[in-house]
Amino acid sequence: MNDIPSTPGKFKSTLYTPRFRFPRVTLYTLLFLTFVFFIHFFLSPPSTTAPRRGLRDSGWDNQVKGSAKTRSRDNHVVLVTGACGFVGAHAAASLKKRGDGVVGIDNFNNYYDVRLKKMRKLHLLDKNGVFVIDADINDVPILKKVFGLVRFTHVLHLAAQAGVRYAMVNPDSYIKSNIDGFVNLLEIVKSLNPQPAVVWASSSSVYGLNTKVPFSEKDRTDQPASLYAATKKAGEEIAHTYNHIYGLSITGLRFFTVYGPWGRPDMAYFFFTKDILKRRTISIFEGPEHATVARDFTYIDDIVKGCLSAIDTAKKSTGSGGKKKGEAQFRIINLGNTSPVSVNKLVSILEKLLKVKAKKKVVLMPRNGDVPFTHANISLARKELGYRPTTDLETGLKKFVKWYLDYYGGKKKSSY
Numbered sequence: 001m002n003d004i005p006s007t008p009g010k011f012k013s014t015l016y017t018p019r020f021r022f023p024r025v026t027l028y029t030l031l032f033l034t035f036v037f038f039i040h041f042f043l044s045p046p047s048t049t050a051p052r053r054g055l056r057d058s059g060w061d062n063q064v065k066g067s068a069k070t071r072s073r074d075n076h077v078v079l080v081t082g083a084c085g086f087v088g089a090h091a092a093a094s095l096k097k098r099g100d101g102v103v104g105i106d107n108f109n110n111y112y113d114v115r116l117k118k119m120r121k122l123h124l125l126d127k128n129g130v131f132v133i134d135a136d137i138n139d140v141p142i143l144k145k146v147f148g149l150v151r152f153t154h155v156l157h158l159a160a161q162a163g164v165r166y167a168m169v170n171p172d173s174y175i176k177s178n179i180d181g182f183v184n185l186l187e188i189v190k191s192l193n194p195q196p197a198v199v200w201a202s203s204s205s206v207y208g209l210n211t212k213v214p215f216s217e218k219d220r221t222d223q224p225a226s227l228y229a230a231t232k233k234a235g236e237e238i239a240h241t242y243n244h245i246y247g248l249s250i251t252g253l254r255f256f257t258v259y260g261p262w263g264r265p266d267m268a269y270f271f272f273t274k275d276i277l278k279r280r281t282i283s284i285f286e287g288p289e290h291a292t293v294a295r296d297f298t299y300i301d302d303i304v305k306g307c308l309s310a311i312d313t314a315k316k317s318t319g320s321g322g323k324k325k326g327e328a329q330f331r332i333i334n335l336g337n338t339s340p341v342s343v344n345k346l347v348s349i350l351e352k353l354l355k356v357k358a359k360k361k362v363v364l365m366p367r368n369g370d371v372p373f374t375h376a377n378i379s380l381a382r383k384e385l386g387y388r389p390t391t392d393l394e395t396g397l398k399k400f401v402k403w404y405l406d407y408y409g410g411k412k413k414s415s416y
Helices: 026-043 060-067 086-097 114-128 140-149 171-190 227-246 268-277 300-313 343-354 379-385 393-413
Strands: 077-081 101-106 131-134 154-157 197-203 250-255 281-286 330-335 359-364
Touching: 060 101, 060 131, 060 140, 077 086, 086 101, 086 114, 086 154, 086 300, 101 114, 101 140, 140 171, 154 171, 154 300, 171 197, 171 227, 197 227, 197 300, 227 250, 227 330, 250 300, 268 281, 268 343, 268 393, 281 343, 300 330, 300 379, 330 379, 343 393
Parallel strands: 077 101, 077 154, 101 131, 154 197, 197 250, 250 330, 281 359
Antiparallel strands: none
16 A cells, blocks of 8 residues: 555643543443443334345356455455445555455445545555445345355454444434444354454544543443444444354454545545635634643554554454354454644644645534544554554645545535
8 A cells, every 4th residue: 555644743732631540340331231232222223124236236246256366375365344435445455456355345325425435446446456345234135145155264344334423413324334234244254164354443432531541452441422432332342242152253443543545524634624725714623621632643554554464463263153162362452653643733734735824713622422632552553463653644644635636636626
């Protein structure tokens, strides 16, 4: 992945400093799971089967099998869900470039501009020979058909309903995708012989109201600040259950604020770029008592390297046909840049790169699920994955801005 990057400089937080740390108490987990099941049963609509797109299409089977071919016997065969998403497209392309067999699946939902997803498919996936099935992970017949056609060694599960604030508008979509869809996938994978190893995307959002920094995998994660975070935390508990009962090898990756070319339009760096070019006023959030809002921005190249390393270091599942035959690997790992940068600094870098002075107004961060500060402790990622992020924020944003101007071209003064 040559056009992809993340790593800011030193940051001095003006946030509060935590004075104590809660002990890990089993009661918190029990209360959290009770909350999750309440949401599942009272918010989730009746189960419906998504349209079975392409199930009987002529040549569909051969296209899947062709895309799954590896360069050598040593390569992996990977199913990538959410393949036309930001991380999914980059990861699938990187896997294919190095010789792995790759099949993608994506439902092209309209949470943000579907045209961008289709252009990722065209420029990142089609050009590299990755076939993408247009289907939903809740479409069980499609999933069964795909696993029946190809013996996958790994599943890179990136399909999810993203976004913290959108959960206040459409909570059902988070339950259907992040919980129901994940369970559908694991139910099929557990019954296979052999079972593939699973690597999937959790989120730094699971740290929620945790105030201890940097965030470590050992910290408490039972106080989510948003429904999105709650569904990701539920996913971690569900993954542990399938690992424990069925012997699935599972690695969960907690991504920290991923950015870069082909990114998501709902992310601050993306819509700040758009609004600065249009001379619109942008809102700069600050915490209580003027506390700095900052993020551990992580460039896409570094995230992809972490995903591929997680696949390469994943041990084999120990179950077969739904029966566990031994203890299986289970990991939860942070993937961040470990150098938080303030939103003010982010805007300053964009102003420099765009050569446009931003119109700014400072506002108090609303109670919509966002948290004021993220900072990843990546010592476990270094140990387990050999993970070492190399891209600082200014370098990464420079690559993003170049892509943005190339992609939107003359549209920067239009109604994009």
